[in-house]
Amino acid sequence: MSKTAAQLKQLLSLGENQTLEYLTSCELKHCGPQVCAFLNTQGGYLLCGVDDKGQIKGVEQAVQVAEQLESQLKSAIQPPVLFSVEVQQVENKQLLVVEVPAGKDIPYAFNSDIYIRAGEQTQKADVDTIRDMVMRKQVEPTRWERLFSSELDEQGLSASACKKLLSAKRIPKEVAQAEQGLLHQLQLLSLAKYGRLTNAADVLLASAPGKRHPQARVRAVCYRHKADDEYQDLQHLDGPMADVIEQLITFVMRNTPSRARFSSANNQREDIPMYPEQAVREAIVNAFAHRDYSNFAGGIKVEVSPAHLKIWNAGAFPQGIDEHKIQQGHISVLRNPDIAHGLYLQGYMEKLGRGSVVIQQACNEAGLPAPKWHSDSTSGVTLTLFAPEVTPEVTPEVTPEVTPEVTPEVTPEVAKLIRAIKGERSRLELQESLALKDAEHFRKNYLNAAMDQSLIEMTIPEKPRSKLQKYRLTALGQQLKQQVQQQPSDKKTS
Template identity: 90%
Template sequence: MSKTAAQLKQLLSLGENQTLEYLTSCELKHCGPQVCAFLNTQGGYLLCGVDDNGQIKGVEYAEQVAEQLESQLKSAIQPPVLFSVEVQQVENKQLLVIEVPAGKDIPYAFNSDIYIRAGEQTQKADVDTIRDMVMRKQVEPTRWERLFSSELDEQGLSASACKKLLSAKRIPKEVAQAEQGLLHQLQLLSLAKYGRLTNAADLLLASAPGKRHPQARVRAVCYRHKADDEYQDLQHLDGPMAEVIEQLITFVMRNTPSRARFSSANNQREDIPMYPEQAVREAIVNAFAHRDYSNFAGGIKVEVSPAHLKIWNSGAFPQGIDEHKIQQGHISVLRNPDIAHGLYLQGYMEKLGRGSVVIQYACKAAGLPAPKWHSDSSSGVTLTLFATEVTTEVTTEVTTEVTTEVNTEVARMISLMSQEHSRDELMALMALKNAEHFRKHYLKPALEITPALVEMTIPDKPTSRNQKYRLTALGQQLKQQLSDKKTS
């Protein structure tokens, strides 16, 4: 999450330390060693546009400088890694804030030199330090994504997925221009080694990774009603990661009803998706980037219902991260940096740790309740996006203006209701003949939304043959608003 001015001032008040460095310059030759040092140590913040005494000098043309610097850093630092470069304003001056995680693939090098952080100082690592870093790396267990994928060769890769990755705008020049063949290009991206493909390459690029890794398969299900056990749509997806991501996004948007937005600031009804596509995209990409693939009983599941959208993936939050920190966009060590980098190159990931913030902002802008994350080491991580509920706004003059978001079917029924109606009468008003369709798409959503727009005349006997339905006070207000919008 972007740091506030108060948070930045607090950082400035701390002075330079093991995890904080000031630079007046934004030049690559000055920033590169600092970022490299943080990666090789324990992460940290680099504030550009600040002198050694913590005085804010600012950065001219900060947006352009930030974009250029981020691209240069990611080309000059090896192995590939994600970090965040953002522009922040303090005291009417713009700063560059570079947030760097503790690297998972040390040693990192900037222009072939290895740097470390020693207290407040950044320095080149000596031979003994480099040897120690390499030795520690050798004794650490190899990450699952770096293990060789069994029985996968070039013939098992998807030609279209490889083309999409290697032609991406963010692909390094040395990779795009390499002439030694596909395996060599993938080796430059840490997706192959010694002529063999890794598990990360399998998930990102193979035509059917589920053949070798059942946990790579994805399940998507749509329930029409809150209490339904039967599903309306079900898919099991297997293929190159980017392709599956796009299929999942399409699944969610296809099975999510549009909603009509009415507000005093808008004179016309606007039909919009229940969940903003930006939030859906970020949530799905995050599940693929951060899940634990080493759990062979794991997976990813997307569940769509009228009340919510749930995205579950196996594996708990990384160590040191909880629900509160994930909401803040707290930067952390990636569980799958090779997979995350492959998604970044193709434009699916922008900033490390920023997906959660994008999701929250998109939901808030769409008028949705705040999303929630839940992590359990035994069951995995679940992100829930909630559908809208009807809300009322009462002015100080006690005149009520209803601002609501409902699906178009419910809005149509409410606009036609004038008294107490039986089910058959309501169907006749709307020229509907299919009773089950009417129940699922019109009546039940109007009864279940909170607060309700429609109520039963005999609530204790919902199946009574004498049952009728009428508008609640809120339903009457919405009907009036619909009428006002129609005639305005």
């Protein structure tokens, strides 16, 4: 995660150790071996602009230096890997923090040399150590993304997707300038081996990866109501990953209304998207980068409803990571480093582990409730972005009177339902309390109508069809109930 001044001071107080190294220099020849060594052991932090006694010397033009160093490191270290280079300020001085995860593809090499961390020291690995690293790698099962894709050849790749990847600004020069053909270029990116394409190449670049990998297909649905299974938009997407990501972002933005925000400074109304596009983009990209592709019953699902946006992907959090650490932006070992690297090269991933922080900041700046992550080893990971809560303080500067958004105009049916709800009631209990025999009429004109106006909510929103499902008043519903109780039940309420 992005370190605070206090956290950096704590790192400086620890002194150099197995996972922490100080350098006064930011030169590639000094930083490269350290990053390589961390990748080959258990990860760690490199602090540039600090002497060996932990005294901060600072870095001049730190932002430019950080960008240059990150680019140089990612070109010089093989196989491809993601890490983070951040500029931080401590005691009015800027330093660079290079945060490195433990690598999944050891041994890593910097300019063809392999380095390891031995206590506080970084050193070149000897022959026996390298042999041991290679042997351990052979014993470990091959990742799904590294397996050969069945029945995929160059003809099955999307020409436009390959062009987009290989012409990206971040593509290494040796890849862009390679003259041995497409397969060779993809092999340099760990997307091919021995002339055969991998599963990572399939889901990233194939025209229709779902033919071979049904779990690669993506489902996007927009529900008209907060309950039941009615939907107003449904798409099943299959194609190169970058194309599907863009289609999903478009789907979400198309199916979420704009909302009005009023400036207290000039009383001007501004129409903004319900969810910040930056948060939507980061959330969708994270689902593709971190999901478990080996689960053939898995996939990715995007669900839009009046109350929330949910993005689900198969596969629980990596070992040692939980909801709290995700919110803090902890770096972890990537489940799919080859796929993540392909997304990084095309500008979809900026910093490893930073997506969750970006999502939270975007939601906070937009005035939305805090997003929530939930991980389950059997059902996968779900990220929920919540629609803005409606309160009397929504537009206080527009008029001193209660606005229609705060006390919505409701039908007599909804008013009756609001009166009938006490605590948590099941659908059948509510219908019987109103002496209604037509279930479909009750669902459409009472239940769904009230939910569409955020007056009631489900007690188990993640399982709309649950037999244990009940309904209760929202804060807005409670407020409205106080008003409708004072009015005749056969009149329209506003």
